[in-house]
Amino acid sequence: MRRAWALGAAIAVVLTACSVKQDTGGSTGGDVKEVSFLTFETPNLTPAYWDAAIKRVTDKYPDIKVNKLVAPTTQGRTDYAKQLRQSGQFPDVMIAVDPAGFAEAGDLYDWKPDELKDFQFPNANPIKGGHHQLPANTQTIPPIYYNKKMFADAGVTSTPKTWAELLDAAAKLKAKGLQPFTIGGGKDGFPASMIMTGVVSVDVYGRTPDWLTQRRAGKVKFSDPLFVSAVAKFADLATKGYLSKDDVSRDYAATEQAFLDGKGAMYPMGNWFAAAADSKPHGFDIGVFNFPTEDGKLVVPAYTGGGISVNAHAKNLDAAKRFAIAFQTDKQQIDVSVKADGLVPAIKGYQMPADIGPVLKAGYDLYKEAVDKNAVVNSFGWETADDGLLPGMKNKFYAVAQDIVTGRKTAVEACAFLDTEWEKAK
Structure with missing residues (x-):
């Protein structure tokens, strides 16, 4: 690793x-x-x-x-x-x-x-x-970019550092009729998985930095409680309506444009989005904060x-x-x-x-x-060496993230699916 x-x-x-x-x-x-x-x-x-x-x-x-x-x-x-x-x-x-x-x-x-x-x-x-x-x-993959005007309109006065604060911000935004998150999917797949990457990176790698190396060695599984609990947080966002299942049909370019058009308050994306935020037209100020952790401890996936x-x-x-x-x-x-x-x-x-x-x-x-x-820490799903996902597993990760958003799989089912696909990839 x-x-x-x-x-x-x-x-x-x-x-x-x-x-x-x-x-x-x-x-x-x-x-x-x-x-x-x-x-x-x-x-x-x-x-x-x-x-x-x-x-x-x-x-x-x-x-x-x-x-x-x-x-x-x-x-x-x-x-x-x-x-x-x-x-x-x-x-x-x-x-x-x-x-x-x-x-x-x-x-x-x-x-x-x-x-x-x-x-x-x-x-x-x-x-x-x-x-x-x-x-x-x-x-860095992913920080969370946010629409400062939407945050102000919803009464969100500070950027979330804990998971509870992120949920509170999302609830306030939804109560104002604002879409909390901008996500995508479509032909590109990965925009649907960004939040899942973030929560697994900070919760799993934050505790066990070499978790994926251990997965390769057969010492841990996706269906273990630590990994499932992280994925369950992602699934909870979908259940609460903070993620729109309709959004997973959008490709990457359309997802980025949707955020720039003000169609969602938060946009979890790799730091490459900053270039677009600084150069492309949009009618609001854009801020950025680190992906929140359970207890507010600083953990940054990169x-x-x-x-x-x-x-x-x-x-x-x-x-x-x-x-x-x-x-x-x-x-x-x-x-x-x-x-x-x-x-x-x-x-x-x-x-x-x-x-x-x-x-x-x-x-x-x-x-x-x-x-x-x-x-x-490492950014889950983006590693490309002996500490990374097995060949072919990234597409399974993107697909299962979309299944969670659309309700086709629960967190437990998603993790079991990843274990099954892992054995096939071996």
Whole structure:
């Protein structure tokens, strides 16, 4: 399992030995090498974002030609990569694709120590002792963004720190005819599971940080009381009407827009939403608070990784590796990524831009506080290494979250389902 202290080093953004790359216009020369690059699109990461990002690297390395591929859904990129592999079209480079399964099969390049020297956590996310995804950034998943006007209208005067305070806020909002939470689902799945991720992370990992490692070892189960009690809190929100079952038909983009349109007071989402909160039109002020815990103790779920993986069998392996490293370490590219997607880069020597927006700054400050207080845990369902869910289990997690919201499964039934699927995945 990744250590919480390792995540903390992400805040050490001012270092004496700067490793952030500056554009030198260098090139290796020679014949043009083609590489395919699997991306994904979100409301933040638009086609224009990817095209410009690719151009920054190919301007620096004109001997590399990139053929962009786009996953059909935001969270479907891993499944799409599997389909491409099965059809003999496995991409040369892929970003934010879960390496589990691919790495064990020998299909991903194992990054060497000298190639990881510019990253703050070169040993993050090991799979069978290897490192198959560049540990590019840290994300908190999920804080809760909120509509300050709705909170004021409902008489909610402070942001919740305990679960009881969250329930009280939701009750006051509902009593005023306001939808307490904005959630989604649809083709992307994961927006329905964000609250479940939060409550499992703070309640389960907050007590047992290596719980999922123990699950892999068969020492604990999803149907154990600790896990069931966390899921029951999520189910209780649905039972009380604080979550709308109709919302799970919305995809990710529509879910984000629904919150920006004022259709819900609270929006549990990864810190990447801060970029949209700071840049997209909305008629109210947006605040952010940490996911509440049972007793108010500070516990902040976060994930470091999510970077580029390279096909170990790529025809132009050297070009693919050069592209990946340049994409993840070029300062101009990182600056654009920070503002576009609200991430916290885990690159040595990097400093956050001075002009980041207020919502991103607020979330970043919350994360720094958690780091200072050693209060960071893994974000359940987002791990991608030996301490993560088994291959294929993330989609089961997203599906069972939607089943809970719609009333098709109780918390006990949902946890039993996860145990059954886990045995199949083994």
